[in-house]
Amino acid sequence: MTATEGPPEQTEEAPDLSLLGVKEGTGHSVKVQALQAYYGQQHALRGIDIDFPANEVTAIIGPSGSGKSTVVRCINRMHEEIPGARAEGSVTLDGVDVYGDGVDVTAVRRAIGMVFQKPNPFPTMSIFDNVAAGLRLTGTKSDNLRERVHRSLRAVGLWGEVKGRLGEPGTGLSGGQQQRLCIARTIAIEPEVILMDEPCSALDPIATLKVEELIDELKERYTIVIVTHNMQQAARVANSTVFMLDGEVIEHATTNDVFTRPKDERTERYVTGKFG
Amino acid sequence: MPLQETRHQFREDLRGLEAQVLGGIDLVTQQLDRAMESVSYQDVELATMVVADDDRIDGRYLEVHQGILSLLARQAPVAGDLRIVAALLHVIRCIERMGDQCVNIAKLVPLSGYESPKDKDLLDSIERMGQLARSQLSESREALSTRNVELAQDLARQDADINRLNREIFRRAVDIGDDPDVREWGMYMILVARCLERIGDNTVDIAEQVVFVVTGLFRELADASTPGIQPRTIPE
Amino acid sequence: MSAPALPAISARRRRTDKVMRALLLGGTGIALVPLILIIYYLLHKGLSAWTSSGFFTTDPNGNFFGSPGGIRSAIFGTLEIVALASLIAIPIGIGVALYLTEYGRDSAFANVVRYLIDVMTGVPSIVFGLFIYIVLVVAKVGGSSFAGWKGSLALALLMLPIVVRAAEVVLLLVPDSLREAALALGAPRWRVVSRVVLPTAAPGLVTGSLLAVARGMGETAPLLFTVSVAFGLSWNLNGVMNSLPAQIYGDITNPRSVVVTRAWGAALTLVALILILNVVARLIARRSRVS
Numbered sequence: 001m002t003a004t005e006g007p008p009e010q011t012e013e014a015p016d017l018s019l020l021g022v023k024e025g026t027g028h029s030v031k032v033q034a035l036q037a038y039y040g041q042q043h044a045l046r047g048i049d050i051d052f053p054a055n056e057v058t059a060i061i062g063p064s065g066s067g068k069s070t071v072v073r074c075i076n077r078m079h080e081e082i083p084g085a086r087a088e089g090s091v092t093l094d095g096v097d098v099y100g101d102g103v104d105v106t107a108v109r110r111a112i113g114m115v116f117q118k119p120n121p122f123p124t125m126s127i128f129d130n131v132a133a134g135l136r137l138t139g140t141k142s143d144n145l146r147e148r149v150h151r152s153l154r155a156v157g158l159w160g161e162v163k164g165r166l167g168e169p170g171t172g173l174s175g176g177q178q179q180r181l182c183i184a185r186t187i188a189i190e191p192e193v194i195l196m197d198e199p200c201s202a203l204d205p206i207a208t209l210k211v212e213e214l215i216d217e218l219k220e221r222y223t224i225v226i227v228t229h230n231m232q233q234a235a236r237v238a239n240s241t242v243f244m245l246d247g248e249v250i251e252h253a254t255t256n257d258v259f260t261r262p263k264d265e266r267t268e269r270y271v272t273g274k275f276g
Numbered sequence: 277m278p279l280q281e282t283r284h285q286f287r288e289d290l291r292g293l294e295a296q297v298l299g300g301i302d303l304v305t306q307q308l309d310r311a312m313e314s315v316s317y318q319d320v321e322l323a324t325m326v327v328a329d330d331d332r333i334d335g336r337y338l339e340v341h342q343g344i345l346s347l348l349a350r351q352a353p354v355a356g357d358l359r360i361v362a363a364l365l366h367v368i369r370c371i372e373r374m375g376d377q378c379v380n381i382a383k384l385v386p387l388s389g390y391e392s393p394k395d396k397d398l399l400d401s402i403e404r405m406g407q408l409a410r411s412q413l414s415e416s417r418e419a420l421s422t423r424n425v426e427l428a429q430d431l432a433r434q435d436a437d438i439n440r441l442n443r444e445i446f447r448r449a450v451d452i453g454d455d456p457d458v459r460e461w462g463m464y465m466i467l468v469a470r471c472l473e474r475i476g477d478n479t480v481d482i483a484e485q486v487v488f489v490v491t492g493l494f495r496e497l498a499d500a501s502t503p504g505i506q507p508r509t510i511p512e
Numbered sequence: 513m514s515a516p517a518l519p520a521i522s523a524r525r526r527r528t529d530k531v532m533r534a535l536l537l538g539g540t541g542i543a544l545v546p547l548i549l550i551i552y553y554l555l556h557k558g559l560s561a562w563t564s565s566g567f568f569t570t571d572p573n574g575n576f577f578g579s580p581g582g583i584r585s586a587i588f589g590t591l592e593i594v595a596l597a598s599l600i601a602i603p604i605g606i607g608v609a610l611y612l613t614e615y616g617r618d619s620a621f622a623n624v625v626r627y628l629i630d631v632m633t634g635v636p637s638i639v640f641g642l643f644i645y646i647v648l649v650v651a652k653v654g655g656s657s658f659a660g661w662k663g664s665l666a667l668a669l670l671m672l673p674i675v676v677r678a679a680e681v682v683l684l685l686v687p688d689s690l691r692e693a694a695l696a697l698g699a700p701r702w703r704v705v706s707r708v709v710l711p712t713a714a715p716g717l718v719t720g721s722l723l724a725v726a727r728g729m730g731e732t733a734p735l736l737f738t739v740s741v742a743f744g745l746s747w748n749l750n751g752v753m754n755s756l757p758a759q760i761y762g763d764i765t766n767p768r769s770v771v772v773t774r775a776w777g778a779a780l781t782l783v784a785l786i787l788i789l790n791v792v793a794r795l796i797a798r799r800s801r802v803s
Contacts, residue, residue, distance in 0.1 A: 078696055083618050120689040124711040137707055138697035182693070189697065224573035234351060259354045261492025271354050273283045 023241035028094050028192035030075060030112075035089035037070050037079060044070045047248040048089070052193075057215060057224045059238035059255065061231055063270065064242040070228045072195045074110040075225065077105050103274020110138055116257050117198040119178035121170030121185070125154075128166040130181055134189040152188040156180045156214055176207020177213065183214065187222075194218065196226040200233065212237050232273055235259050243267045290360065293343045294421075297364050300336045300371040301417040305410065307378040308475065312406035314385045315468060316399065326382035333375035340368040347392070349478040353419070359492060363485040366419065367503075370478040374413075377471040377478075384471075387452045388464035395458055398448050398465055404470075405441045409475045416482040425490050428483035432497035445469040534562035534572035543709045554670040554780045561777025562772075572743050572759065572774070578772050584758035590782075592747070593660050593739065593755055594729050597667035604668075605675025613677075613683040614705050615706075626680075640669045641734030649738055658740040660749035671724040678720025682713045715796050719737045723791035726786045732757035756782045 030052040037045035045067045052058045060068040071078040071145040074087045078096060090097045096107045121130045131149045135142050142148060149166075153159045158180050162173070170181055179199060186194060196215070200208040215237055218224060228234050234241050234255065243251045243266075251258065251267045262268045286479050307326055314322040344365050412434055418426040440460045446469070449462035470475065480497055561567055570582040608625065616622035644666040645759050649657050666790050686709050694704040709718075746753040758780050763775035 001651040076696060077690065081692070081695060106698040106700055108698075109696055116689060116693065116696075118689060122690060122693070122708055122712070124708075124714075132695075133707075137694055137697055137703050137705070138799040185693075185697070231354070235354070243590070260358060262355050268355050269695045272357050273286075 010255075022230045029054040030193055030223060030225070031092045032071065032075065032091075033092070035071065035074055035087065036069070037074055037087045038085065039082065040084040044247055045074070045087075048249055050242055050243075050249060050252060052223055053226055054223050055219055055221075056239040057219045057237055058228060058240050060225065060232035060242045060243060060244060061226045061229070061234050062244035062250075064229070065246075067247040067252070068244050069197050071244070072114075072197055072225060072227050075193075076109050076114055078109070078114065080105075085170075095235070099166045106138065110189055111191055112172065112193045112195060113186035113189070114195045114197065115179070115183055115186055115199045117201050119175060119182050119202065121173075121178050121181050121243075122155055122168065123261065124170050125170055126168050127162050127173070127181065129185045130170040131188050133157070134185050138189060140189065151183040155187060156184045157210070158184060174207070176203050176210055179203060179207065179211060182270070183211075183218075187209055187218070191222065193223045193225070196224065198227055198229065200228075231259075244271060280384060283351075286347075286357075288355075289343070289347055289351070290353075290357060293340060294360070294507065295439055296336065296340050296343070297368055297371070298421055299395050300333065300340070300368060300418055301420075304374045304378065305413050305417075306372055306487070307375060308406070308410055311378045311381040312403065312410075313339055314382060315406075317341075318385060318389070318391065321388045323382040323385035327379050328378045330375050333372060335370050337372040340364065355490055356489075359489045363489045366484050366485050371483045374475050374478045377474050381468050381471045384467055386462050388461050394455075394461045395448070395452050395506065398445060398452065398462060399486060401448065402468060405438060405469060405472045408438050408441070409472045411478075412476055412479040414436070416479040418419050419483060419486045423486065423490050425487055428486040429497065431483040432480050435476045435480050438473055442469050442473045482490065519746070530685055542590040554776065554783060557773060557776035559777075559782030560581060560771045562780065563778075567777060568773075571745050572754070572763075574743050576768075579776060580768065581743075583756070583759055583774065583781065585743065586756045586778060587752040588745055589660070589739075589742075589754040589758075589783065590729060590756040590785075591736070592753065593663045594667065594725060596661060596749060597626055597663035597728050599727050600664065600668040600722070601671035601675055601724065605613070605672050605721075605724070606679045606717060608672075608676045609679035609683055610705060610709075614701070614709065629673045629676050632669075633677065636731035636733075637666075637670050637731045638737075640666045641737035643669070644734065645737040652751055656751055658738060658752045659674060659737055660753045661749065664740035665733045666738050666747070667731060670731060670734065671728045674724040674727060678723065679713075679717055682716030682720060683709065685714045685716065715799070719793040720795045722789050722796075726789040726793075729786055729789070730757065730782060732761060736761065753770075755784075 009059060022124075032048055032052075035045055035048040036043070036236045039156050050058075050071070060071060063066050069133060070079060078086075079085050079087050087099070090099060092098070093108075097103070098112075099101075104155070114174055122133055125133060128149055129136075131152050134140075135145060135148065148160065153162065153236075158177060161177060162168075170178065173181060179202075183194075185244055200211050203211065212233065215224060215226065219239075226234075226237065238255045240250055240253065241255045243258065243262075243264070245266060251262060251264045257263075257270060262271060268274075307329060310322055311326050313319060314326065344361055347361060414430055415427060415431055415434075418424065419431065446466055449466050452462050453459045484495065484497055485498070518561050534579045561672045564582075566579065567582040568694065569589070570579075570586055571585040572583060573579075573581040575581070608629070614625060616625075644662050648654070648665070649659075650660045654661070690708055690712060691704055694708045695701070699707070735758055737753060739758065740752055742752040746756070760775045760778045760782070763771050765774075766772060
């Protein structure tokens with residue numbers, strides 16, 4: 001094993017999602033309609049319409065500043081946590097508008113989980129506590145907390161690597177392991193959709209591939225949206241790809257089409273590297 | 277957004293590969309000219325040269341093949357670039373096959389005897405067929421280098437003429453078959469016609485690749501092996 | 513190996529370097545001299561008090577003859593007063609800092625608060641003493657004029673801005689990515705603060721608080737106006753009580769040399785207490801870092 005992955009792995013195992021409570025194929029789709037977003041005066045998203053089909057991986061690609069991260073943060077209403085930021089339009093999860101009146105923001109975020117670019121396990125918590133954090137922080141009463149934590153760790157393929165040291169600090173793991181820990185933390189509360197904002201940017205190639213394998217497994221249980229500036233990653237991982245530029249959706253098609261015969265000239269220029 | 281000169285090396289490499297492929301078509305054209313000349317004049321020496329020079333085409337094939345592998349590994353082309361690379365790989369194989377057909381024609385020359393050709397009509401047809409093949413070859417080159425879809429589709433129509441001539445030559449050879457002197461030569465001419473017809477098919481293959489590069493769709497243009505088939509889209 | 517093509521340092525630069533070094537070392541030395549002198553005097557004069565019998569176990573008795581007693585009541589008095597002051601200043605201070613970083617980071621109101629806190633750090637401690645004197649002592653609020661708890665209040669006012677500033681720095685050091693992660697899990701903001709931000713910042717908060725406490729321990733002026741001086745050991749914060757600064761103040765001008773020595777012993781004790789607090793604060797800071 002290379003030096004990138006902490007201590008040597010006891011058992012290299014494939015992620016096992018059958019242990020999770022979420023049934024295979026029960027799909028949740030997200031629909032973004034006429035979404036506008038602002039950072040103070042800056043108009044970041046200019047009318048976005050995207051359908052994210054259930055149990056599929058949709059990638060969003062585009063140059064820096066195109067608004068890809070903003071879209072994703074509007075889906076789980078993290079955008080409004082930024083001072084001066086606001087959003088208009090609708091984002092529906094299985095037909096329910098998450099921006100509707102009286103909707104509890106924390107409930108939205110429990111249903112729509114998020115994994116960030118830089119792995120961010122809680123430094124004061126052990127590996128076990130990190131995975132349980134989602135349940136504890138949301139006040140979810142759970143009789144079988146231990147079981148749920150173990151299931152999550154198995155689901156992301158970390159169990160074999162950490163089972164003997166669940167009490168150790170979460171920050172003691174390697175970058176790739178930390179990111180998988182964060183994914184375990186997210187799926188422990190059994191969301192319906194998982195948003196990923198450049199989840200592999202801070203990881204080395206081997207860790208990246210492991211996370212991509214995991215995404216491939218996860219899509220059978222969850223709907224996944226992944227923002228990436230690595231086009232090869234989008235090509236490997238996503239069923240369909242959205243290309244964004246300057247706050248607008250330029251093209252949204254199957255990944256195969258986007259990378260073999262894109263319809264828009266701007267998409268062609270971007271994916272072939274003629275700019276950006 | 278202003279266009280920046282990014283991936284400079286990649287673009288140069290890709291242009292270089294395309295130039296090599298077009299050069300390959302030129303080599304085949306040369307080979308075809310000489311092969312046809314050797315048939316017309318029963319020039320065995322010329323025929324021998326054609327056979328020997330096929331090494332150049334084989335060498336070109338290997339160069340392009342290696343260049344494409346290298347480009348795929350190092351540059352990961354996508355979209356339009358990927359289609360061009362895939363097309364070039366296909367086209368260089370067509371070129372190699374056409375080269376082999378020219379060799380086959382050349383090899384038939386010494387076998388068909390050392391006297392001058394026996395039947396003028398048959399020879400005329402063969403020569404016409406050769407001219408058609410040559411013009412299709414140069415049109416396929418033009419279509420590829422200028423990405424001309426109409427020209428490519430026109431090529432398929434022209435190929436019908438070659439096929440027709442092929443059938444005519446066969447009938448003519450049968451007709452003159454009574455004369456034992458002429459008969460053997462006639463049989464060899466049938467084989468020559470067959471090689472030319474194969475060359476024609478290959479130019480249609482090249483035309484199909486041109487359409488693919490431009491439209492992203494692969495359509496089989498009507499050819500001799502599947503007469504009368506409507507053009508269809510291969511599902512991706 | 514061929515000769516390197518790099519130019520050598522000129523003699524002038526070498527000279528300048530030496531001169532600058534000498535100047536800086538000299539300046540450092542001059543700054544260290546008073547510190548060393550203070551430590552020397554403290555030890556020289558105070559150690560003999562420490563070793564005298566009953567120094568830590570008896571109260572000062574105000575006698576003109578015989579043993580003047582120890583400083584037990586002063587030590588306990590200081591501890592009591594400062595403990596109450598900390599109980600007031602630290603929670604409120606951390607609360608203000610939490611408001612400034614978690615809820616109102618960029619708002620106009622928060623900026624005003626920050627400005628006021630900064631002003632408060634510059635207020636001389638005697639002013640806090642005078643303020644409490646006018647408001648609470650003269651008015652005999654709570655049934656007595658001078659009282660321990662009023663001294664605690666004065667000290668708390670002094671400690672508050674220190675706690676707020678230190679806590680704000682530490683809280684801002686907690687990466688926003690942790691807050692985001694907790695929010696994205698669906699946690700309400702108060703839980704984000706209590707379960708993620710505070711535990712992560714805890715070591716730094718403790719350090720900052722200890723430093724504020726150390727500061728409060730050494731202040732004399734506020735106590736003189738609010739607690740005044742007493743001799744006996746008292747646990748009643750609603751009345752006068754002794755404190756180390758007051759004890760030193762009272763003893764140093766006494767004609768009896770043994771009492772003066774006692775003052776030095778008290779000063780040494782005070783410095784020792786503050787030193788211990790500082791060392792503990794530093795150890796805590798070093799052991800845990802905000803990752």
